[in-house]
Amino acid sequence: MTPIHVDVNMVSADVLDIEKFRAWRPEFKDAEFILEKDKYICGWAIEKMSKSMFNVVNPDDIVERYGADTLRLYEMFLGPVEASKPWDTNGIDGVNRFLKRLWGLFFNGDELKIVDEQPSAEELKSLHKLIKKVSGDIEALSYNTSVAAFMICVNELYSLKCNKKAIFDDLIVLLAPFAPHISEELWHVLGHEGTVCDAQWPAWNEDYLKESTIKYTVLFKGRPRYNIEVPAGTDAAEVERVALAHEGAAKWLEGKAPKKVIVVPNKIVNVVI
Amino acid sequence: MEYNFKEIEKKWQRYWKDNKIYQVEVDHAKPKFYVLDMFPYPSGAGLHVGHPLGYIASDIYARYKRLKGFNVLHPMGYDAYGLPAEQYAIQTGQHPEITTNQNINRYREQMDKIGFCYDWNREVRTCDPKYYKWTQWAFLKMFKSYYNTELEKARPIEELMEYFEKHGTKDCPAHTNGNNDFTADEWKAFSKVEKENILMDYRIAYRGNTMVNWCAKLGTVLANDEVSEGVSIRGGYPVEQKMMSQWCLRVSAYAGRLLRDLDTIEWTDSIKETQRNWIGYSEGAEMTFPVADSDESLLIFTTRADTIFGVTFMVLAPESEYVEKVVTADQRAAVDAYIDEVKHKTERERLIEKKVSGVFTGSYAINPISLKKIPIYISDYVLAGYGTGAIMAVPAHDSRDYAFAKHFDLPIIPLIEGADVSEESFDAKEGIMCNSSNEMLQLNGLQVKDAIAKTKEFIEEKGIGKVKVNYRLRDAIFSRQRYWGEPFPIYYDEDNQPQALEESELPLLLPEVDKFLPTETGEPPLGRAKNWVASNGRPLELCTMPGFAGSSAYYLRYMDPHNDEALVDKDVDEYWRQVDLYIGGTEHATGHLIYSRFWNKFLYDYGYVCEAETMM
Numbered sequence: 001m002t003p004i005h006v007d008v009n010m011v012s013a014d015v016l017d018i019e020k021f022r023a024w025r026p027e028f029k030d031a032e033f034i035l036e037k038d039k040y041i042c043g044w045a046i047e048k049m050s051k052s053m054f055n056v057v058n059p060d061d062i063v064e065r066y067g068a069d070t071l072r073l074y075e076m077f078l079g080p081v082e083a084s085k086p087w088d089t090n091g092i093d094g095v096n097r098f099l100k101r102l103w104g105l106f107f108n109g110d111e112l113k114i115v116d117e118q119p120s121a122e123e124l125k126s127l128h129k130l131i132k133k134v135s136g137d138i139e140a141l142s143y144n145t146s147v148a149a150f151m152i153c154v155n156e157l158y159s160l161k162c163n164k165k166a167i168f169d170d171l172i173v174l175l176a177p178f179a180p181h182i183s184e185e186l187w188h189v190l191g192h193e194g195t196v197c198d199a200q201w202p203a204w205n206e207d208y209l210k211e212s213t214i215k216y217t218v219l220f221k222g223r224p225r226y227n228i229e230v231p232a233g234t235d236a237a238e239v240e241r242v243a244l245a246h247e248g249a250a251k252w253l254e255g256k257a258p259k260k261v262i263v264v265p266n267k268i269v270n271v272v273i
Numbered sequence: 274m275e276y277n278f279k280e281i282e283k284k285w286q287r288y289w290k291d292n293k294i295y296q297v298e299v300d301h302a303k304p305k306f307y308v309l310d311m312f313p314y315p316s317g318a319g320l321h322v323g324h325p326l327g328y329i330a331s332d333i334y335a336r337y338k339r340l341k342g343f344n345v346l347h348p349m350g351y352d353a354y355g356l357p358a359e360q361y362a363i364q365t366g367q368h369p370e371i372t373t374n375q376n377i378n379r380y381r382e383q384m385d386k387i388g389f390c391y392d393w394n395r396e397v398r399t400c401d402p403k404y405y406k407w408t409q410w411a412f413l414k415m416f417k418s419y420y421n422t423e424l425e426k427a428r429p430i431e432e433l434m435e436y437f438e439k440h441g442t443k444d445c446p447a448h449t450n451g452n453n454d455f456t457a458d459e460w461k462a463f464s465k466v467e468k469e470n471i472l473m474d475y476r477i478a479y480r481g482n483t484m485v486n487w488c489a490k491l492g493t494v495l496a497n498d499e500v501s502e503g504v505s506i507r508g509g510y511p512v513e514q515k516m517m518s519q520w521c522l523r524v525s526a527y528a529g530r531l532l533r534d535l536d537t538i539e540w541t542d543s544i545k546e547t548q549r550n551w552i553g554y555s556e557g558a559e560m561t562f563p564v565a566d567s568d569e570s571l572l573i574f575t576t577r578a579d580t581i582f583g584v585t586f587m588v589l590a591p592e593s594e595y596v597e598k599v600v601t602a603d604q605r606a607a608v609d610a611y612i613d614e615v616k617h618k619t620e621r622e623r624l625i626e627k628k629v630s631g632v633f634t635g636s637y638a639i640n641p642i643s644l645k646k647i648p649i650y651i652s653d654y655v656l657a658g659y660g661t662g663a664i665m666a667v668p669a670h671d672s673r674d675y676a677f678a679k680h681f682d683l684p685i686i687p688l689i690e691g692a693d694v695s696e697e698s699f700d701a702k703e704g705i706m707c708n709s710s711n712e713m714l715q716l717n718g719l720q721v722k723d724a725i726a727k728t729k730e731f732i733e734e735k736g737i738g739k740v741k742v743n744y745r746l747r748d749a750i751f752s753r754q755r756y757w758g759e760p761f762p763i764y765y766d767e768d769n770q771p772q773a774l775e776e777s778e779l780p781l782l783l784p785e786v787d788k789f790l791p792t793e794t795g796e797p798p799l800g801r802a803k804n805w806v807a808s809n810g811r812p813l814e815l816c817t818m819p820g821f822a823g824s825s826a827y828y829l830r831y832m833d834p835h836n837d838e839a840l841v842d843k844d845v846d847e848y849w850r851q852v853d854l855y856i857g858g859t860e861h862a863t864g865h866l867i868y869s870r871f872w873n874k875f876l877y878d879y880g881y882v883c884e885a886e887t888m889m
Binding site: 058059060063066067068069070071072075076078099100103107109110138141143173176177178180181182184185195197198199200201 | 274275276278279281282284285286288289292294295319320324325326329330332333334335336337339340341342383386387388390
């Protein structure tokens with residue numbers, strides 16, 4: 001059976017709006033739809049936007065349903081301008097969800113969660129990674145990777161339960177070119193006056209980007225047996241001490257004393273027996 | 274509190290508007306940055322989701338630059354003249370201005386919803402008289418200018434007239450499409466009309482005879498991409514190649530600078546390469562071949578002067594002026610039939626045509642070096658606009674000449690040692706020369722490169738020809754037999770000579786007409802306008818300008834859109850200078866993006882703008 005191309009505007013997260021479809025194609029008025037969990041799930045294919053494939057989307061419809069900021073982020077998330085683009089509505093939902101999550105970092109119900117406290121090293125690292133990434137991407141007009149970086153950062157801030165004003169002050173400025181409306185709103189929520197358009201683009205600090213802990217793989221007889229983590233900058237003697245203090249050390253030493261321990265900085269600890 | 278995008282977006286869009294957040298002025302305290310979008314033609318369908326892609330990308334960049342401390346110019350406008358609105362007007366009688374304005378309003382509404390940071394105070398519309406005043410102004414300046422090849426810039430036509438007064442055409446440093454040769458005394462003795470006709474061969478905006486795609490049924494000239502297989506794409510009406518007098522812009526005079534200055538701009542390599550190919554630089558030799566038993570001679574251009582000993586026939590373009598001069602009475606009927614057949618093909622179709630066709634003129638030329646007598650043919654694989662419209666054919670080393678020679682059973686003489694030309698021509702420019710020596714010139718044993726140099730030197734020395742640079746880039750045809758475009762600020766005097774309106778009479782407003790069709794006598798739609806005459810009562814030009822007229826300098830007008838005194842104020846121009854980031858399609862590489870560079874260079878020559886290029 002030949003697949004039927006349906007208007008993408010009748011599909012939300014792969015689920016077909018059956019009533020709309022019946023109205024659009026009257027010959028299916030009395031057709032029986034085979035449902036999965038009460039839903040008709042559409043397949044999809046990547047096609048260039050064209051009227052014959054019914055995948056021409058009017059920007060007004062997206063703005064109406066999701067907002068301009070979602071449209072802007074979604075269009076930029078699609079990648080290089082020349083490439084053939086799938087107009088799957090899942091992507092739009094994903095971008096929209098990201099903005100809602102960002103919003104959720106600010107508010108708990110009607111209560112503003114933001115506090116004016118010193119950010120942690122982890123929070124600063126997440127932010128400064130983003131500043132560096134987005135600054136470089138914009139200069140290179142590579143926006144799709146920027147949008148992905150925003151999503152990663154917001155996820156990290158969620159895990160860190162971040163609610164520090166200093167982090168969001170900068171994050172909102174970074175987001176302002178991409179999603180100006182929500183950024184303007186949150187900029188004012190953060191207590192700023194005037195437009196976010198006249199804020200200052202933040203600079204990143206390489207010090208914050210350094211890994212705070214280093215992972216070492218510990219080898220016995222040349223085979224990796226376990227990993228240890230030590231603070232960045234730990235000297236070789238201390239790394240050796242931590243590696244041999246590990247609970248697994250006794251088993252792999254087989255009761256012998258190590259002949260030699262070689263520490264390759266930031267990588268491995270090789271225990272020669 | 275929920276993320277209520279509807280409320281938030283409406284709120285801040287109003288805030289930006291009320292507080293003029295995106296309005297920008299010259300600010301010497303800040304560095305400037307100019308972000309330009311290709312302005313859209315407002316079609317009836319409105320924006321679809323693909324359209325805003327580029328606009329969003331540039332909007333992000335503009336906002337980013339502002340956050341980095343730059344004073345950012347980010348304007349938007351409409352390329353409002355165009356065929357669809359006119360076609361719709363023809364079908365419905367609705368004035369194109371009405372549909373255009375409706376479409377513009379719809380575009381604006383859609384763009385506003387997306388939250389762009391355009392300074393709408395700077396909006397331009399190409400169909401707005403306040404805007405097209407400056408399109409007409411630039412045209413007038415071009416009409417009143419010639420291109421000085423020594424200074425490499427446009428100069429007032431009066432300077433050329435002074436030169437003619439003193440020296441005639443001797444060593445005249447002016448770009449021309451004519452073949453003028455007169456002394457100062459002859460110039461002085463010419464009538465007014467004769468002088469006007471001569472000057473027309475030099476003006477940067479000129480009326481000239483040029484080959485066009487003419488659709489009699491539509492009553493207009495069509496662009497190459499509006500024609501396919503001899504019929505118009507719209508309507509399927511027959512189209513023929515016709516020599517017509519049209520307004521043209523002398524873009525070819527700027528070919529060298531357009532090519533050279535590509536190195537100064539930061540475009541992608543692919544766009545630059547497209548333009549390089551379009552401009553089509555070739556260095557070669559111009560040579561004269563006398564016609565046997567006649568006073569005529571054929572002037573040809575070749576990049577392969579080294580192949581002179583392999584020239585076994587000559588080919589003329591069907592439109593070449595030489596055709597009339599060499600056709601013999603016996604061959605007249607066959608030649609006429611052939612030329613009639615060719616009329617129905619566009620140049621592009623002729624270039625890709627595989628089938629060999631042609632006709633013998635009955636005349637012979639003398640190879641100036643081998644002194645052999647060779648036949649002169651006519652074929653449509655030679656185009657009138659390239660070089661002189663006549664070529665020397667070297668079938669052994671050019672694939673099109675080869676196909677022609679095989680078809681008409683003409684001799685093929687290989688000139689490179691070891692080249693096998695039994696199945697195909699040997700087109701590579703390499704190898705050691707053979708069959709190329711006589712008592713006048715000896716090329717045998719030389720490398721191709723050296724043979725080219727030696728031949729060039731020889732022909733210059735002997736006065737057989739001269740070394741010349743040739744470009745593929747043609748002058749732009751600048752008139753359309755249409756209603757919905759800028760009127761020309763030109764009237765025709767009692768001798769039917771085109772004359773410029775005064776600058777103070779600009780803008781010359783587009784008149785009202787009862788129908789948007791050609792007149793019953795086949796004149797363009799402006800022929801229907803009542804009182805379409807200049808202040809002196811003389812008739813005004815009936816054609817209008819093409820689409821690229823209005824888009825050629827819009828980026829300049831954005832800098833100073835409300836200025837009534839100048840296209841752009843000097844100080845303002847010196848602040849904004851040129852576009853720093855441009856986002857637009859590559860489809861304009863050989864059209865708009867070349868014409869706007871030409872237009873800008875013309876303005877630069879007179880110091881109206883401070884940058885020789887439109888963009889970084």
